[in-house]
Amino acid sequence: MTDFACLVAIVDDHAQSRRALARLLGSMNCGTVVFASGEAFLTPGGPEVPDLVLLDFNLAGLSGLELLGQALRRHPGATVLVITGREQPGMRQSCLDAGAHGFLNKPIGQDDLVPFLRAGHEHSLKSV
Template sequence: MDVSPHIAIVDDDDAIRYALSSLLRSEDFSVSLFDSAEAFLQSLANQLPQCLLTDIQLPGLSGLDLQFRMRAEQPLLPVLVMTAFPEDKLRDQALAAGAVCFLRKPFDNCALLGCLRRAIAGTN
């Protein structure tokens, strides 16, 4: 039996989290939702996702800080970064730190799904 790829979504905006969750579940992904980087980090004792999708602007630890930490602690975990405030400097930092994709909100669902599929295929 095939297991659905598990995606962790970290975004402090409830509407974004739930919209992304609905989209990904409709595409047969398993999803966990977190409103902060700290909540996501606490969950790692229970389950490591196959991919992390994080917003940059978060309360507390930023999405970029989360990405840097995950790269140090779980270097094989693919990370996708999204933001409503795209700046070249942030994009460059995220991509230099190994982000699979840098998505500008609002983004096209097909672009997101393509990034996720590439990210997961790269971990197999």
């Protein structure tokens, strides 16, 4: 088992996806905070700065690209991954061009997350 001590923000409007991701990350020793909308994620006074943000592209309300830009500005030290269950042509490249650290298709497994958690963990150690 891979073990990371980190905080991950999950922004997804599907409760089942939030629960599945939180369970997966919990099994990897990551704490999670979950948000059912982009607006909830951007509400001032939220939790401490996450090490990783999993941001669903197809949210109601804010567009995926708009929320991506705001997430990168709000949490400049965090790794921001865009996730989707419905990839459309050009979506991946648009997100990467806008600054996303990665783009993952659901369902997401441990092997998908490990490289990003490892990079974030190493970055945190260098900052100490």
